[in-house]
Every structure is written in C-alpha cells, then in structure tokens.
Amino acid sequence: MTKSMRKSKRNTALLTASGVVLGLTLPVAATAAPAAAGGHSTSPLTWGKCEGTGLDPRQRCATVHVPLDYSDPAGPRIGIAVSRIPAEKAEVRRGALLMIAGGPGGGSLDEVSGKGQRLPQAVRDAYDLVGFDPRGVGRSSPVSCGLDRDDLALTTFWPWPAADGSVTANMATARRTAAACDRNGGDLVRHISTANNARDIDRVRAALGERKLSAWGVSYGAYAGAVYNELFPHRTDRLVLDSNPDATGARSGGQFARGAWAAFETGVEDAFPEFAKWASQRENPYRLAHTAADVRALFLRLAERLDREPVPWPGANPAELNGNVLRQAMVYALYEPDDFAGLAQLIQAARKGEAPPAPEPAPESLLQNGIAVATATFCNDGDWPTATAVYEAEVARSRTAYPLTAGMPRNATACAAWPTYPKDAPVRITDRGPSTVLLVQNERDPATPLAGARAVRAALGQRAVMVTVDATGHDAYLGNGNACGDRAVTRFLVTGQRPAGDKYCRQKQG
Template identity: 40%
Template structure:
C-alpha cells in the first residue's frame, strides 16, 4: 500500500528488510554465519533507480544470501542494495539501513528520496545510508503471482463486504488467487519470503558492509522488520527508529483489522477540512454532514456504480487519500464528481493512470505483500470466522471495517509457516525509538503503544499530535523531527516517553 517512495501507496493498495545466523529455524530465529565474509562491490545503479534518485547519486551492489536459511549451503539469491555514502569521515558512525514499508516496497532509491525531501544533513554525515530491495522485491529475486489489471485481485485490502454473501463470494476468488501464486512460483522463492528471513538478510548485508552493528530506520511495515531485527540480533542493533508502527514483528489478521480503526480515527480531520470548504466542494457544512455524505454516497454507488466506480472503490480511495492532508483536495474533488453522477467529471477526477496503465511492478508488490503476510503467521481457514469478523467490524468500524475484516488469500495459502513469528525480545539495549502520529490510517496510534509495551524499557515512544502516515521527514512536526534527529546523530534517547503537540 506506491506513489511516493517510502510509505505512501497507490490508493487501492494497503500498504517491507532484515538477516541472521546459528540455530534451528523452528526453535530460534538465528542461523549460522557464513564462513567466508562477502564484500560489496559498488557500482552504478540501474538507470531507472538513478533517474528516480536524481539529483542525488547513489551506488549499488549485490549481496548473496541463502534462498532457504534451513539449507544455508543450498541455492542463493542476490539482493540489490544501494548506498548514499557519508562524505564526512570524521563524523561517520556506521550504516543506517532503511525500509520504506510494504511488505512489497522497493527501497533502492529511498536514501535519495529522504535526502531530496530534506532529512537533516547531520544524519547524512553520520551514516552511510543503505537502501534495499528486500527478498522477492524489484531486483532481489522478484516474485509475481501473475496479477493483471483486469483480474479479480487488484488490492491487498479486500473489497468491502456489504453482506455475508459477499464474504462467501470473495472466498471463492481468493482461494483461486492462492492457487495462482503457487503455480507461478517456478523458482521456489515464495515460501521463503518471511519477516524472519528478511531480518536474516539484513544481518548478512551488515556483515558484507564490514560493520559490527547497524542502525535502522523503518516506516510502516518496516517497523515490523526493524522490531524483528532488534529482537533477533539485539547485540548487532545500534540505533533503531521505528516510525508508524503496526504493533508487532508481522502483519496478522488483527493488524489488518486495525486499518479500519485508523480510518475512523483519521477521517474526522478530513471531515473538518471539507466542512470548512463546503462552498467549494459541497460535501457538508459540518463534519457530521461530511461523514453522512460518505455513507450516502457509498450506498448509492453500491446500488448504481458511476462509470465503473462502485461503493468499494469510493471506500478504498478514501482510505488511500487519508494518508496525507496534501491529498485531501484530490479526495474532495473525486467525491464531488461521484456525487454529481457526471461520468465525464468522474473520469477527469479519477487517479492519474487508470487500471489499464497499472505498472507491472504492482504484480510484484501485491505478490510480496501476500507472501510475507501469509508465510509469517497462520491465518484462520474457516470462511465463517471471516463472516463473523466482517459483521462485527461493520458495526464497530462502519466506514471500512467490512473491508479490512474480509477474507484474504492467506486463508487458503498453500504454504504452512516454517517457523513461529519472531517474538519481541525486551532483554537488550535501550535503543528503540518508536515514533507515531495520534491519527494514522493504516497504523493507528495503538500500534506504537503495543510495541512500547512489548519492548518495555528497551524503547521510548514519541506520540505526535498530527494526522497522516509517517512522521520523521514525512511530517512537519518540529518536536518529532528534533527528537528523532538527536537520537540518530547523538544517541540521546529520551528518558521517558515524549508527547509532541501539534506543530
């Protein structure tokens, strides 16, 4: 869930790094270190990565890792990484690995993205900033289930289920999707896409870079990967910043259902914005009227779609455009067009690039999201469980709950989890800074609170009175920016949890 490098995703998508060494895959997450250390040979990045990074110039290289850590001497896959090297040898502390989220987000150009967006130069002086296409993504043994723009599977958030029959109908679709993914996995990579394995990959990258420890900055799903790395390799983790937390080391059914909570908590910000602009958009004079407009419009589109836009599309678009306030005007324009029923206006207001223009990378992103989410943890297999959950969340979170509680291909996934999800380890250095907006659609504030409880005294939580997905560099709160920069550059962890008022 990708319009912007990092954590913002294309509207219909919900919207992934790490490595290890010694022990059993089932009993423990570590695996044996390679006898001969790999070193990275840096060179030019692929042309599209270089173009996306411009004017920043990145270097790229590859690191070989086991496809299956249970068979460390077996087949290898190549991971592509990028580097924005520190230009101040007197300031350089080590490496800062990045992850933009997902699972399914390409991170090769992320160092340049953050630099171009204005990350403080002190951070760039302190670290070699490392981006990665994690296993299965982009140029790192990419996987694809063969999803097409006109196929039945177009987003990792299920469609809104208007009734029980819709859940049953969706079950038939996602069962075929799970079978399709298995049929397309000719290289046998799909079952090895897990948070634990990508954490092990991170540690191989750390070793290949010649570092005893690594720092990490992860957004959204990247917080799960960072939490896994800090738990699997606490002695090799340096300064860890987890921004917009999902609440654990993996995305499970409860985590996806929290998307609906996030929408309920974030929508009032848009409703106030739209109400203040009623004379321009006509969506309601008060926030309550704007909320009623949402439900009325969704129900009308359920009954009679406009130019292919039905109630589910409205709900998905609203979810996606609540990620950042800068998108509110576009969302209001789309509502306005749909409300008018003018098909020409709907086409004009539609997101740039229709379904026919969906890039091939979307297949890769959707496939990785599915594989990691389904491989990490066992999902319920009974359709009745999902029907009950949809009914519960339709009442509890009426705006979007009947979507996020709906059944996914994980219910029929052909691969059983190879190991238990990575358990949070609260016995380690106090080096984990959690940063979280109070209102965030896919990662509501409770995700930060959950990780704070699980990491206990290893962590501190920075709660920010702001709305949207992403805080550090993505947001504009001076307290959050200064607190995070101070930790990354000087290692000054707050003595207690921090509340940052609206900036």
C-alpha cells in the same frame, strides 16, 4: 500496506498507488561475491553504477547473495540488491543507516537518492545511507503470481466484501490468488517472510563490514526492524521505528499479519474526523457539508448509494466507481492530508453521478510484483482461518462497529487458501536486549494506529522510548509529523540521545 514516500501526488481518484505497490525506479545492481553474516566470512562488495533516472550520482549498487532457505544455508542463493551513498563527512562518520521501506512489497533501493536526501545534513554527514530491495521485490529476485488483470484491481487485493456483506466472492478470489502464487511464484514465494527479511538484513550488515547497523524503518519496515532487533539484538546501533504496526499481534491472537489488516478499523476511525473537519470548514473551496458530522453521514450515504448504483468508469480497474472504490480512495487519502482535496473532488463528482478521468494505471509488472510479495509475506508470517464462516462472522461484526471500512479489515485475503508451506513461528517482541530503540508515531494514522504503536512500546519496555506526534497521516519522521517529532528523531540519530521518557509533541511546539 503503506505509502513510504510522502508528497507523491496522486490524481483525484487516488488509485494509482497502493500501500503495498510503490512507485519505484529500480536500478540494476552490480554483482558481488556471495556474502554471509555473523561469524561467517564475507567477501567485499563490488559496487557499480545504478541504473535509473534522477539518481544521486554518488549512489552505487551491489548485490548480496543470501540463502533462499535459511534452514538450508548451503543450498540455492538469491540476490539482494543494495545501494549506498557514503557519509558526507568522514571525520564524523558513525556507520551505516539502513532505510527499511514500507509494504510489504516496497523497497528502499532508490530512497537513498530521494527520501534519504531530505534527512538533515548532520545525519547525512554521520551515516552511509543504505537502501535495499527485500527478497522478491524489484531487483532482488522479483516474484510474480501471474494474476489476471481483474485480480490486480486494488479493491480486489484489499478484501472489501460485497455490498451486502457477503464474503463469497472474496473466498473465491482467495483460492484463485493462492493457486496462482503457488503455480507461478516458484520456490521463492515459499520463503518470503519477515523473519527471512531480518536475516537478509543481517547478511547485508555483514557484507557492508559493519559490526552494528542503524536503521530507519517505516510502517511494515518498522515491523521488520523490530523483528531484526529481536533476532539480532546486539547488532543494532540506533533504531528508529516510524509509524508502527502492532508487532505484538494483540488484536489477532499474536498473529501480526491478521492484526495489520484489522488495524484499519480503528486507524480509519482515528483519522477520518480530521478529513471531516477539513471538509466542513467554511472557507474551504472543496467544502462538502456544514459540520464534520454531516460530512461523515454524507460519505456513508454516498458509499451505500454507489453500492447500489455504481457510476461507469471506462478505462479504470474496476470499470466502475462503486462504494468500495470510494471507500478505498478514502483510506488512501487519510494516509496523507495533502490528498484531502482529491478525495473531496471525487465525492463531489460521485454525488453528481459522474467519475473523473480514469487514473493512469501503475505498470502491470509493478502491481504483479508488489501484490505477490505482500501476499506471500502476510500469508507466510502467520496462520489464517480457512473457514468461510469465520470471515462471515467477523465481517458482520466489523461492518456494524466500523461502518467506514465496511468489514474489509476482517475479511478473507489469499491467506485463507494459502498452501501449507513450512513457516517460522511468529517472532515475539520482548523487553530483553539493549536499549537502542526510538519509536515515532502520529496520533491519527489510518494504517498503523496509535493503539498498535503503544502495544509495541509496552512490549519493548526499557528498550525503547516513544515520541507521539499530534498529527494526522502515515509516515511521521520528515513526513506527516511535525517539527517537534522530527527534532527528537534527528537528535537521536546524530547524538544517540532520546527524550528522558515518552514524549508527546503537540502541533504548537512547531
């Protein structure tokens, strides 16, 4: 549900990237002997050249073989694609730093050559940078639900209700998507979950020959990192959890997955005032109104008008600029303040009854893969209501209390019709274990709001310290945060030192 790479420019429609479908160059991994973790023996990895363009020539790839079903460890195996760039100073090397991408549906296989090279030199000196595609993603035994083109529209995957608040179409989509995943996803779709991702990470750790593993997890990757830390507490070294969803599931009866969607209610409300303030500044060439309050009112009126009178948008999916397309674009823009101008331009065009040129669609294979993994993860991670009446009631309440998101965060996804597969019990985040965690969190994050990060911080107790950053947008460290927050994370990775207590980084701290 996140964009894990900052500064990836989108067009004015902001619809070519998804929080769960990321623009990746996926290398082909060389094959390694089957690997195991913990007390199991493991064969050395066979590193080979990665396929792809623009990669650091030092990046090498391998495959770690893991059980498809951890309850049947001797059964079928799947391959987890892994990449590595060695530490740049052998004399100060500490170990491996695993980059855990957002999503679910994203991978970090090539982030060691991209995002990883923005890490400060002292971090790159001390750590092998390691990336991987989680099970089902990219080069790691990719899955697809084989959805029809209409169901690949991001305003279909994101459960926006109808203009009148009806969830009937969403329930029909849920049944159609769940059936397609069950029919086309194979055995793997039944075994994609955060707990299994954490178990795979520990197999990767063992295959690398590391006694302990440091990690930098972002958004969903922060949740996966927290689960890994809970399941394997004595195998973590320095763990950075960045842009934290509420791993406690406090908003949804302990169900992380439902809470991850519900969080958009407060996250968007936290972040939208910054867009409204920006769009009302006198010197702004994209100024929309005289005051921030007027910007909000304008946006809500325009979305309602587009609900009634959508603007044709040939070549787009859907082929109209309707209220939900505008709302979806707004949510995406709040992830990254650099995208505010694109949203303002879209609003200006829509007010005139126009649509910009249709955005270039993401490759269908990428959409199919990302949506399949995201759907399977959310649905296998918890139990979801199946009754239409539950969603009708929750959507109605949400539309009233949080008009910007129009009920989407409480609506039915494919999980409302998901088959009854065997599931792990949700992993509960606790304060038991070594104190090895640093949380970093932007104050105004539309996808993983501050309230959720605070719940994680409270659950971890003395295991963690939290740095709250006076910033807007998603991805804090080396992303949309500030220099104060970045310094705190870098210091922890390089020296192991965290702030003496929870810290607040104001913008003026530079």
